[in-house]
Amino acid sequence: MSETRDPAYIHGVEPVEQARLAALNDLLNPAMLEVLAPGSGDRVLDAGSGLGQFTRAIARRVGPAGRVVGVERSEAQLTAARAAPDDPGSAPVEFRLGDAAAPPLDEDEWGAFDLAHCRFVLEHAPAPERVVAALAGAVRPGGRVFLADDDHDLLRLWPEAPGVERLWRAYIGVYRALGADPFVGRRLTGLLHLAGCAPTRTAVVDFGACAGDARFGPLVRNLAGILRGARANIARLGLLDDEEIDRAMDDLHAWAGRPDAAIWYVVLCAEGRRPG
Template sequence: MTDAAEHRPAYTHGYGAAVLKSHRARTAENSAAHLLPHLRPGMELLDVGSGAGTITAGLARLVGPAHVTALEVSEEAAALTRAELGRQGLGEVEVVVGDAHHLPFADGSVDVVHAHQVLQHVPGPVRALAEFRRVTRPGGTVAVRDSDYEGFRWWPERPGIERWLALYLRAARANGGTPDAGRRLLAWAHEAGFTDVEATSSTQLYATAEGRRAWAGTVAGRVTAGALAEQLAREGWADAAEREEIAAQFLAWAEHPDGWFNLLHGEILARA
Protein backbone atom coordinates (compact mmCIF):
# COMPACT_ATOMS: atom_id res chain seq x y z
CA MET A 1 0.00 0.00 0.00
CA THR A 2 1.37 3.43 -0.94
CA ASP A 3 1.26 6.92 0.53
CA ALA A 4 -1.58 7.67 -1.88
CA ALA A 5 -3.91 5.40 0.07
CA GLU A 6 -6.79 7.41 1.45
CA HIS A 7 -8.87 4.93 3.43
CA ARG A 8 -8.47 4.54 7.16
CA PRO A 9 -6.55 1.34 7.90
CA ALA A 10 -7.75 -1.19 10.43
CA TYR A 11 -5.95 -0.95 13.75
CA THR A 12 -4.44 -4.41 14.10
CA HIS A 13 -4.33 -4.40 17.90
CA GLY A 14 -7.81 -3.02 18.53
CA TYR A 15 -8.84 -1.77 21.97
CA GLY A 16 -9.49 -4.98 23.88
CA ALA A 17 -8.67 -5.50 27.53
CA ALA A 18 -5.31 -7.19 26.88
CA VAL A 19 -4.19 -4.35 24.61
CA LEU A 20 -5.23 -1.59 26.98
CA LYS A 21 -3.63 -3.25 29.99
CA SER A 22 -0.32 -3.31 28.12
CA HIS A 23 -0.65 0.19 26.68
CA ARG A 24 -1.53 1.70 30.05
CA ALA A 25 1.86 0.59 31.33
CA ARG A 26 3.48 3.05 28.91
CA THR A 27 4.72 6.34 30.33
CA ALA A 28 6.58 9.32 28.96
CA GLU A 29 9.62 8.08 30.86
CA ASN A 30 9.67 4.53 29.49
CA SER A 31 8.34 5.28 26.00
CA ALA A 32 9.48 8.80 25.05
CA ALA A 33 12.85 9.10 26.77
CA HIS A 34 14.47 10.30 23.53
CA LEU A 35 12.21 13.37 23.55
CA LEU A 36 12.06 14.35 27.22
CA PRO A 37 15.37 16.28 27.45
CA HIS A 38 14.14 18.60 24.69
CA LEU A 39 10.86 19.62 26.34
CA ARG A 40 10.32 22.88 28.21
CA PRO A 41 7.28 24.33 30.00
CA GLY A 42 5.07 26.33 27.65
CA MET A 43 5.92 24.43 24.47
CA GLU A 44 2.94 23.70 22.25
CA LEU A 45 2.88 19.92 21.79
CA LEU A 46 0.77 17.70 19.54
CA ASP A 47 0.55 14.03 20.51
CA VAL A 48 -0.56 12.02 17.48
CA GLY A 49 -2.09 8.64 18.26
CA SER A 50 -2.50 9.30 21.98
CA GLY A 51 -4.29 6.00 22.61
CA ALA A 52 -4.49 5.00 26.26
CA GLY A 53 -3.36 8.52 27.22
CA THR A 54 -0.69 7.61 29.74
CA ILE A 55 2.20 8.94 27.65
CA THR A 56 0.17 12.05 26.84
CA ALA A 57 -0.32 12.64 30.56
CA GLY A 58 3.41 12.56 31.22
CA LEU A 59 4.14 14.94 28.37
CA ALA A 60 1.40 17.28 29.58
CA ARG A 61 2.99 17.50 33.00
CA LEU A 62 6.28 18.56 31.44
CA VAL A 63 5.03 21.30 29.09
CA GLY A 64 1.74 22.15 30.81
CA PRO A 65 -1.62 20.54 30.04
CA ALA A 66 -3.04 23.69 28.45
CA HIS A 67 -0.25 23.45 25.85
CA VAL A 68 -1.00 19.89 24.71
CA THR A 69 -3.35 18.63 22.02
CA ALA A 70 -3.93 14.91 21.61
CA LEU A 71 -5.15 13.49 18.32
CA GLU A 72 -6.77 10.13 17.65
CA VAL A 73 -8.27 8.57 14.55
CA SER A 74 -11.72 7.81 15.99
CA GLU A 75 -14.08 8.86 18.75
CA GLU A 76 -13.62 5.44 20.35
CA ALA A 77 -9.89 5.97 20.69
CA ALA A 78 -10.23 9.64 21.65
CA ALA A 79 -12.59 8.65 24.47
CA LEU A 80 -9.88 6.40 25.91
CA THR A 81 -7.44 9.31 25.96
CA ARG A 82 -9.96 11.66 27.54
CA ALA A 83 -10.83 9.15 30.24
CA GLU A 84 -7.21 8.65 31.27
CA LEU A 85 -6.43 12.36 31.23
CA GLY A 86 -9.52 13.00 33.32
CA ARG A 87 -8.50 10.29 35.77
CA GLN A 88 -5.11 11.99 36.17
CA GLY A 89 -6.62 15.47 36.60
CA LEU A 90 -5.37 16.73 33.23
CA GLY A 91 -8.65 17.77 31.65
CA GLU A 92 -7.09 20.90 30.14
CA VAL A 93 -5.51 18.77 27.42
CA GLU A 94 -7.55 19.11 24.23
CA VAL A 95 -8.39 15.80 22.56
CA VAL A 96 -9.48 15.89 18.92
CA VAL A 97 -10.32 13.37 16.21
CA GLY A 98 -8.40 13.60 12.97
CA ASP A 99 -6.26 11.90 10.35
CA ALA A 100 -2.47 11.84 10.61
CA HIS A 101 -2.32 12.26 6.83
CA HIS A 102 -4.43 15.46 6.98
CA LEU A 103 -3.79 17.13 10.33
CA PRO A 104 -6.47 19.71 11.20
CA PHE A 105 -3.90 22.32 12.25
CA ALA A 106 -2.29 25.36 10.64
CA ASP A 107 1.22 25.41 9.27
CA GLY A 108 3.86 26.02 11.95
CA SER A 109 1.38 25.93 14.82
CA VAL A 110 3.20 23.67 17.31
CA ASP A 111 6.69 23.33 18.76
CA VAL A 112 6.68 19.54 19.06
CA VAL A 113 4.91 16.66 17.36
CA HIS A 114 5.12 13.34 19.16
CA ALA A 115 3.98 9.97 17.78
CA HIS A 116 4.53 6.70 19.61
CA GLN A 117 3.89 3.40 17.79
CA VAL A 118 1.79 5.19 15.16
CA LEU A 119 3.61 5.13 11.83
CA GLN A 120 3.74 1.34 11.77
CA HIS A 121 -0.07 1.35 11.50
CA VAL A 122 -0.73 4.06 8.91
CA PRO A 123 -0.75 3.31 5.17
CA GLY A 124 1.20 6.47 4.34
CA PRO A 125 3.99 6.98 6.90
CA VAL A 126 5.97 9.40 4.75
CA ARG A 127 2.90 11.47 4.10
CA ALA A 128 2.16 11.53 7.84
CA LEU A 129 5.72 12.66 8.58
CA ALA A 130 5.37 15.42 6.00
CA GLU A 131 2.24 16.56 7.82
CA PHE A 132 4.10 16.50 11.13
CA ARG A 133 6.76 18.70 9.53
CA ARG A 134 4.16 21.07 8.08
CA VAL A 135 2.52 21.85 11.43
CA THR A 136 5.82 22.21 13.31
CA ARG A 137 7.38 25.63 13.69
CA PRO A 138 10.86 26.24 12.24
CA GLY A 139 13.35 24.86 14.72
CA GLY A 140 10.71 22.65 16.32
CA THR A 141 10.95 18.91 16.85
CA VAL A 142 9.18 15.85 15.52
CA ALA A 143 9.72 12.83 17.78
CA VAL A 144 8.71 9.36 16.62
CA ARG A 145 9.19 5.88 18.10
CA ASP A 146 8.09 2.63 16.45
CA SER A 147 8.66 -1.07 16.95
CA ASP A 148 10.56 -3.32 14.59
CA TYR A 149 8.70 -6.60 14.99
CA GLU A 150 11.12 -8.48 12.77
CA GLY A 151 13.89 -7.40 15.13
CA PHE A 152 12.25 -9.04 18.16
CA ARG A 153 14.35 -11.79 19.78
CA TRP A 154 13.57 -14.33 22.48
CA TRP A 155 14.81 -17.40 24.33
CA PRO A 156 14.03 -20.25 24.74
CA GLU A 157 12.69 -20.87 21.28
CA ARG A 158 9.07 -21.93 20.96
CA PRO A 159 7.25 -22.80 17.71
CA GLY A 160 4.14 -21.05 19.03
CA ILE A 161 6.03 -17.78 19.40
CA GLU A 162 7.40 -18.10 15.85
CA ARG A 163 3.86 -18.75 14.62
CA TRP A 164 2.48 -15.76 16.55
CA LEU A 165 5.02 -13.44 14.96
CA ALA A 166 4.32 -14.75 11.45
CA LEU A 167 0.58 -14.29 11.96
CA TYR A 168 0.97 -10.80 13.38
CA LEU A 169 3.20 -9.70 10.49
CA ARG A 170 0.67 -11.03 8.01
CA ALA A 171 -2.26 -9.30 9.73
CA ALA A 172 -0.48 -5.96 10.14
CA ARG A 173 0.58 -5.87 6.50
CA ALA A 174 -2.91 -6.83 5.36
CA ASN A 175 -4.16 -3.82 7.32
CA GLY A 176 -1.82 -1.46 5.47
CA GLY A 177 0.81 -1.35 8.18
CA THR A 178 4.60 -1.67 8.25
CA PRO A 179 5.49 -3.83 11.26
CA ASP A 180 9.24 -3.31 10.80
CA ALA A 181 8.74 0.47 10.86
CA GLY A 182 11.43 1.10 13.47
CA ARG A 183 14.29 0.46 11.05
CA ARG A 184 12.68 2.67 8.39
CA LEU A 185 12.12 5.87 10.39
CA LEU A 186 15.33 7.58 9.32
CA ALA A 187 14.68 6.87 5.64
CA TRP A 188 11.06 7.94 5.92
CA ALA A 189 12.05 11.21 7.61
CA HIS A 190 14.50 12.02 4.82
CA GLU A 191 11.86 11.20 2.23
CA ALA A 192 9.42 13.53 4.03
CA GLY A 193 11.87 16.43 3.63
CA PHE A 194 13.70 16.51 6.96
CA THR A 195 17.42 17.16 6.71
CA ASP A 196 18.34 17.33 10.41
CA VAL A 197 17.45 13.93 11.85
CA GLU A 198 18.89 12.12 14.86
CA ALA A 199 18.20 8.39 14.83
CA THR A 200 18.45 6.19 17.92
CA SER A 201 17.10 2.86 19.08
CA SER A 202 16.01 1.34 22.35
CA THR A 203 14.88 -2.03 23.60
CA GLN A 204 12.32 -3.31 26.04
CA LEU A 205 13.39 -6.49 27.78
CA TYR A 206 11.16 -8.98 29.55
CA ALA A 207 13.46 -11.22 31.58
CA THR A 208 11.98 -11.23 35.08
CA ALA A 209 9.13 -13.51 36.14
CA GLU A 210 6.80 -10.52 36.46
CA GLY A 211 7.85 -9.03 33.12
CA ARG A 212 7.57 -12.32 31.26
CA ARG A 213 4.11 -12.97 32.64
CA ALA A 214 2.93 -9.48 31.69
CA TRP A 215 4.23 -9.80 28.12
CA ALA A 216 2.97 -13.36 27.64
CA GLY A 217 -0.38 -12.40 29.11
CA THR A 218 -0.95 -9.55 26.70
CA VAL A 219 0.07 -11.65 23.68
CA ALA A 220 -2.13 -14.55 24.81
CA GLY A 221 -5.04 -12.19 25.35
CA ARG A 222 -4.65 -10.58 21.93
CA VAL A 223 -4.36 -13.84 20.02
CA THR A 224 -7.43 -15.40 21.64
CA ALA A 225 -9.80 -12.39 21.82
CA GLY A 226 -10.15 -8.96 20.28
CA ALA A 227 -9.29 -7.43 16.92
CA LEU A 228 -6.29 -9.59 16.02
CA ALA A 229 -8.02 -12.83 17.01
CA GLU A 230 -11.09 -11.84 15.01
CA GLN A 231 -9.00 -11.05 11.94
CA LEU A 232 -7.10 -14.35 12.13
CA ALA A 233 -10.36 -16.26 12.39
CA ARG A 234 -12.15 -14.24 9.70
CA GLU A 235 -9.34 -14.69 7.19
CA GLY A 236 -8.94 -18.37 7.99
CA TRP A 237 -5.29 -17.93 8.98
CA ALA A 238 -5.55 -19.51 12.44
CA ASP A 239 -8.54 -21.28 14.00
CA ALA A 240 -9.46 -21.16 17.68
CA ALA A 241 -7.54 -24.32 18.53
CA GLU A 242 -4.32 -23.01 16.99
CA ARG A 243 -4.71 -19.65 18.67
CA GLU A 244 -5.26 -21.30 22.04
CA GLU A 245 -2.12 -23.37 21.48
CA ILE A 246 -0.10 -20.25 20.67
CA ALA A 247 -1.38 -18.64 23.87
CA ALA A 248 -0.54 -21.72 25.90
CA GLN A 249 3.01 -21.84 24.55
CA PHE A 250 3.54 -18.16 25.34
CA LEU A 251 2.28 -18.61 28.88
CA ALA A 252 4.47 -21.68 29.36
CA TRP A 253 7.48 -19.74 28.05
CA ALA A 254 6.82 -17.07 30.70
CA GLU A 255 7.34 -19.65 33.46
CA HIS A 256 10.75 -20.71 32.17
CA PRO A 257 13.49 -19.35 34.47
CA ASP A 258 15.66 -18.52 31.45
CA GLY A 259 12.86 -16.77 29.57
CA TRP A 260 14.07 -13.63 27.77
CA PHE A 261 12.19 -11.51 25.23
CA ASN A 262 13.60 -8.31 23.73
CA LEU A 263 11.56 -5.80 21.74
CA LEU A 264 13.46 -3.49 19.37
CA HIS A 265 12.28 0.08 18.77
CA GLY A 266 13.55 2.72 16.35
CA GLU A 267 13.41 6.41 17.26
CA ILE A 268 13.98 9.73 15.54
CA LEU A 269 14.20 13.37 16.52
CA ALA A 270 13.70 15.44 13.37
CA ARG A 271 14.09 19.22 13.27
CA ALA A 272 11.65 21.20 11.20
Protein backbone atom coordinates in the same frame (compact mmCIF):
# COMPACT_ATOMS: atom_id res chain seq x y z
CA MET B 1 -21.66 9.55 15.56
CA SER B 2 -20.26 6.17 14.50
CA GLU B 3 -16.78 5.00 15.37
CA THR B 4 -14.13 6.06 12.85
CA ARG B 5 -12.03 3.02 12.04
CA ASP B 6 -8.82 2.70 10.09
CA PRO B 7 -9.11 -0.41 7.88
CA ALA B 8 -5.39 -1.03 8.45
CA TYR B 9 -5.70 -0.91 12.27
CA ILE B 10 -5.27 -4.46 13.53
CA HIS B 11 -6.08 -4.12 17.24
CA GLY B 12 -9.61 -2.72 17.48
CA VAL B 13 -11.03 -0.57 20.29
CA GLU B 14 -12.97 -3.09 22.38
CA PRO B 15 -12.77 -2.74 26.20
CA VAL B 16 -10.27 -5.59 26.56
CA GLU B 17 -8.01 -3.85 24.03
CA GLN B 18 -8.41 -0.54 25.85
CA ALA B 19 -7.23 -2.28 29.03
CA ARG B 20 -4.23 -3.74 27.22
CA LEU B 21 -3.29 -0.32 25.87
CA ALA B 22 -3.59 1.26 29.30
CA ALA B 23 -1.22 -1.35 30.75
CA LEU B 24 1.13 -0.87 27.80
CA ASN B 25 1.30 2.85 28.56
CA ASP B 26 2.17 2.10 32.18
CA LEU B 27 5.09 -0.04 31.01
CA LEU B 28 6.49 2.25 28.33
CA ASN B 29 5.69 5.84 29.18
CA PRO B 30 8.36 6.66 31.80
CA ALA B 31 11.25 5.54 29.59
CA MET B 32 9.66 6.95 26.45
CA LEU B 33 9.18 10.35 28.04
CA GLU B 34 12.88 10.53 28.88
CA VAL B 35 13.82 9.76 25.27
CA LEU B 36 11.27 12.21 23.86
CA ALA B 37 12.56 14.90 26.23
CA PRO B 38 9.94 17.63 25.72
CA GLY B 39 11.11 20.98 27.01
CA SER B 40 9.51 23.26 29.56
CA GLY B 41 7.01 25.50 27.81
CA ASP B 42 6.95 23.48 24.60
CA ARG B 43 3.91 23.46 22.33
CA VAL B 44 3.41 19.78 21.46
CA LEU B 45 1.25 17.91 18.94
CA ASP B 46 0.64 14.26 19.84
CA ALA B 47 -0.75 12.51 16.76
CA GLY B 48 -2.56 9.26 17.46
CA SER B 49 -2.94 10.11 21.14
CA GLY B 50 -5.04 7.04 21.98
CA LEU B 51 -6.15 6.93 25.60
CA GLY B 52 -4.24 10.14 26.31
CA GLN B 53 -1.96 8.73 29.01
CA PHE B 54 1.24 9.67 27.22
CA THR B 55 -0.26 12.97 26.06
CA ARG B 56 -0.90 13.93 29.67
CA ALA B 57 2.59 12.77 30.67
CA ILE B 58 3.98 15.16 28.05
CA ALA B 59 1.76 17.93 29.44
CA ARG B 60 3.13 17.37 32.94
CA ARG B 61 6.68 17.62 31.61
CA VAL B 62 6.20 20.83 29.58
CA GLY B 63 4.36 22.50 32.44
CA PRO B 64 1.77 25.27 32.57
CA ALA B 65 3.68 27.50 30.15
CA GLY B 66 3.32 24.87 27.42
CA ARG B 67 0.42 23.54 25.41
CA VAL B 68 -0.44 20.03 24.20
CA VAL B 69 -2.89 18.95 21.49
CA GLY B 70 -3.75 15.27 21.09
CA VAL B 71 -5.32 14.00 17.87
CA GLU B 72 -7.09 10.63 17.82
CA ARG B 73 -9.40 9.05 15.23
CA SER B 74 -11.06 6.54 17.57
CA GLU B 75 -14.03 8.08 19.33
CA ALA B 76 -13.88 5.41 22.05
CA GLN B 77 -10.28 6.24 22.88
CA LEU B 78 -10.93 9.98 22.60
CA THR B 79 -13.79 9.69 25.09
CA ALA B 80 -11.54 7.85 27.55
CA ALA B 81 -8.78 10.44 27.11
CA ARG B 82 -11.12 13.36 27.74
CA ALA B 83 -12.60 11.70 30.82
CA ALA B 84 -9.27 11.56 32.66
CA PRO B 85 -8.73 14.41 35.14
CA ASP B 86 -6.35 17.24 34.36
CA ASP B 87 -3.12 17.26 36.33
CA PRO B 88 -2.36 20.30 38.50
CA GLY B 89 0.63 22.20 37.17
CA SER B 90 0.53 20.59 33.73
CA ALA B 91 0.10 22.25 30.37
CA PRO B 92 -3.41 22.67 29.01
CA VAL B 93 -4.40 19.56 27.02
CA GLU B 94 -6.91 19.53 24.20
CA PHE B 95 -8.01 16.27 22.57
CA ARG B 96 -9.42 16.48 19.03
CA LEU B 97 -11.08 13.90 16.81
CA GLY B 98 -9.16 13.50 13.58
CA ASP B 99 -6.64 11.67 11.44
CA ALA B 100 -2.89 11.82 12.08
CA ALA B 101 -2.36 12.25 8.34
CA ALA B 102 -4.62 15.32 8.27
CA PRO B 103 -4.74 16.65 11.84
CA PRO B 104 -7.55 19.11 12.57
CA LEU B 105 -5.44 22.20 13.18
CA ASP B 106 -6.44 25.81 12.80
CA GLU B 107 -4.68 27.78 10.10
CA ASP B 108 -2.51 29.63 12.60
CA GLU B 109 -1.50 26.36 14.31
CA TRP B 110 0.30 24.98 11.25
CA GLY B 111 4.01 25.65 11.63
CA ALA B 112 3.58 26.71 15.27
CA PHE B 113 4.41 23.62 17.38
CA ASP B 114 7.82 23.07 18.93
CA LEU B 115 7.46 19.29 18.87
CA ALA B 116 5.27 16.83 16.96
CA HIS B 117 5.18 13.23 18.08
CA CYS B 118 3.58 9.95 17.07
CA ARG B 119 3.99 6.46 18.53
CA PHE B 120 2.68 3.17 17.13
CA VAL B 121 0.81 5.09 14.43
CA LEU B 122 2.89 4.62 11.29
CA GLU B 123 2.75 0.81 11.42
CA HIS B 124 -1.03 1.04 10.90
CA ALA B 125 -1.08 3.89 8.39
CA PRO B 126 -1.73 2.96 4.75
CA ALA B 127 0.50 5.91 3.77
CA PRO B 128 2.90 6.63 6.66
CA GLU B 129 4.69 9.28 4.61
CA ARG B 130 1.52 11.39 4.73
CA VAL B 131 1.50 11.25 8.54
CA VAL B 132 5.12 12.35 8.80
CA ALA B 133 4.58 15.10 6.25
CA ALA B 134 1.69 16.41 8.36
CA LEU B 135 3.83 16.39 11.49
CA ALA B 136 6.60 18.23 9.66
CA GLY B 137 4.10 20.85 8.53
CA ALA B 138 2.81 21.31 12.06
CA VAL B 139 6.14 22.30 13.64
CA ARG B 140 7.88 25.65 13.41
CA PRO B 141 11.15 26.06 11.49
CA GLY B 142 13.74 24.32 13.66
CA GLY B 143 10.99 22.34 15.41
CA ARG B 144 11.32 18.66 16.27
CA VAL B 145 9.48 15.70 14.73
CA PHE B 146 9.76 12.55 16.85
CA LEU B 147 8.65 9.14 15.58
CA ALA B 148 8.44 5.92 17.60
CA ASP B 149 7.29 2.64 16.12
CA ASP B 150 7.69 -1.09 15.76
CA ASP B 151 9.82 -3.40 13.70
CA HIS B 152 8.06 -6.67 14.47
CA ASP B 153 10.96 -8.68 13.10
CA LEU B 154 12.95 -7.75 16.22
CA LEU B 155 10.95 -9.88 18.68
CA ARG B 156 12.94 -12.77 20.14
CA LEU B 157 11.96 -15.22 22.85
CA TRP B 158 14.44 -17.30 24.81
CA PRO B 159 14.29 -20.22 25.03
CA GLU B 160 12.92 -20.32 21.52
CA ALA B 161 9.24 -21.21 21.27
CA PRO B 162 8.56 -22.37 17.70
CA GLY B 163 4.77 -22.44 18.07
CA VAL B 164 4.72 -18.86 19.35
CA GLU B 165 7.09 -17.85 16.55
CA ARG B 166 4.69 -19.26 13.94
CA LEU B 167 1.81 -17.36 15.53
CA TRP B 168 3.86 -14.15 15.60
CA ARG B 169 4.65 -14.57 11.90
CA ALA B 170 0.96 -15.05 11.21
CA TYR B 171 0.25 -11.84 13.14
CA ILE B 172 2.78 -10.05 10.93
CA GLY B 173 0.96 -11.52 7.95
CA VAL B 174 -2.24 -9.78 9.05
CA TYR B 175 -0.48 -6.41 8.85
CA ARG B 176 0.56 -7.15 5.29
CA ALA B 177 -2.91 -8.32 4.33
CA LEU B 178 -4.37 -5.07 5.69
CA GLY B 179 -1.92 -2.97 3.68
CA ALA B 180 0.07 -1.87 6.74
CA ASP B 181 3.82 -2.11 7.42
CA PRO B 182 4.88 -4.28 10.37
CA PHE B 183 8.52 -3.27 9.84
CA VAL B 184 8.08 0.51 9.56
CA GLY B 185 10.36 1.19 12.53
CA ARG B 186 13.45 0.55 10.43
CA ARG B 187 12.28 3.23 7.95
CA LEU B 188 11.83 6.13 10.39
CA THR B 189 14.85 8.17 9.32
CA GLY B 190 13.86 7.69 5.67
CA LEU B 191 10.36 8.93 6.38
CA LEU B 192 11.75 12.00 8.14
CA HIS B 193 14.02 12.75 5.19
CA LEU B 194 11.16 12.29 2.73
CA ALA B 195 9.12 14.83 4.73
CA GLY B 196 11.90 17.41 4.40
CA CYS B 197 13.24 17.00 7.94
CA ALA B 198 16.89 16.52 8.78
CA PRO B 199 17.27 13.34 10.88
CA THR B 200 19.25 14.21 14.00
CA ARG B 201 19.17 11.14 16.25
CA THR B 202 17.93 7.62 16.76
CA ALA B 203 17.16 5.80 19.99
CA VAL B 204 15.64 2.58 21.28
CA VAL B 205 13.35 2.05 24.26
CA ASP B 206 13.69 -1.35 25.90
CA PHE B 207 10.49 -3.37 25.85
CA GLY B 208 11.84 -6.67 27.09
CA ALA B 209 12.33 -8.49 30.38
CA CYS B 210 13.32 -11.82 31.87
CA ALA B 211 11.44 -14.07 34.26
CA GLY B 212 12.99 -12.45 37.33
CA ASP B 213 11.97 -8.92 36.28
CA ALA B 214 8.76 -7.38 37.65
CA ARG B 215 7.90 -6.28 34.10
CA PHE B 216 8.00 -9.81 32.72
CA GLY B 217 4.45 -10.80 33.67
CA PRO B 218 2.89 -7.61 32.24
CA LEU B 219 4.92 -7.99 29.05
CA VAL B 220 3.78 -11.59 28.61
CA ARG B 221 0.18 -10.51 29.16
CA ASN B 222 0.64 -7.77 26.57
CA LEU B 223 2.01 -10.26 24.05
CA ALA B 224 -0.80 -12.71 24.75
CA GLY B 225 -3.36 -9.92 24.41
CA ILE B 226 -1.95 -8.85 21.04
CA LEU B 227 -2.10 -12.40 19.71
CA ARG B 228 -5.60 -13.05 21.06
CA GLY B 229 -6.79 -9.82 19.50
CA ALA B 230 -5.44 -10.84 16.10
CA ARG B 231 -6.88 -14.36 16.29
CA ALA B 232 -9.99 -13.73 14.19
CA ASN B 233 -8.04 -12.08 11.40
CA ILE B 234 -5.35 -14.78 11.44
CA ALA B 235 -8.00 -17.50 11.06
CA ARG B 236 -10.05 -15.53 8.53
CA LEU B 237 -7.01 -15.03 6.32
CA GLY B 238 -6.07 -18.72 6.56
CA LEU B 239 -2.68 -17.97 8.09
CA LEU B 240 -3.26 -20.51 10.89
CA ASP B 241 -6.33 -22.48 11.88
CA ASP B 242 -8.00 -22.39 15.30
CA GLU B 243 -6.28 -25.55 16.51
CA GLU B 244 -2.85 -24.21 15.57
CA ILE B 245 -3.59 -20.92 17.33
CA ASP B 246 -4.73 -22.76 20.47
CA ARG B 247 -1.54 -24.83 20.53
CA ALA B 248 0.60 -21.74 20.09
CA MET B 249 -1.16 -19.94 22.96
CA ASP B 250 -0.62 -23.02 25.14
CA ASP B 251 3.05 -22.92 24.14
CA LEU B 252 3.25 -19.27 25.19
CA HIS B 253 1.74 -20.07 28.59
CA ALA B 254 4.19 -22.95 29.12
CA TRP B 255 7.15 -20.86 27.97
CA ALA B 256 6.21 -18.02 30.34
CA GLY B 257 6.52 -20.41 33.30
CA ARG B 258 10.18 -21.13 32.66
CA PRO B 259 12.66 -19.57 35.09
CA ASP B 260 15.06 -18.77 32.23
CA ALA B 261 12.48 -17.16 29.92
CA ALA B 262 13.22 -13.77 28.36
CA ILE B 263 11.51 -11.44 25.90
CA TRP B 264 13.85 -9.35 23.78
CA TYR B 265 12.28 -6.36 22.04
CA VAL B 266 12.79 -2.63 21.57
CA VAL B 267 10.74 0.30 20.30
CA LEU B 268 12.59 2.20 17.57
CA CYS B 269 12.71 6.00 17.69
CA ALA B 270 14.00 8.69 15.35
CA GLU B 271 13.96 12.45 15.50
CA GLY B 272 14.36 15.08 12.83
CA ARG B 273 14.20 18.86 12.63
CA ARG B 274 12.32 21.01 10.18
CA PRO B 275 14.82 23.24 8.37
CA GLY B 276 14.84 26.95 9.08
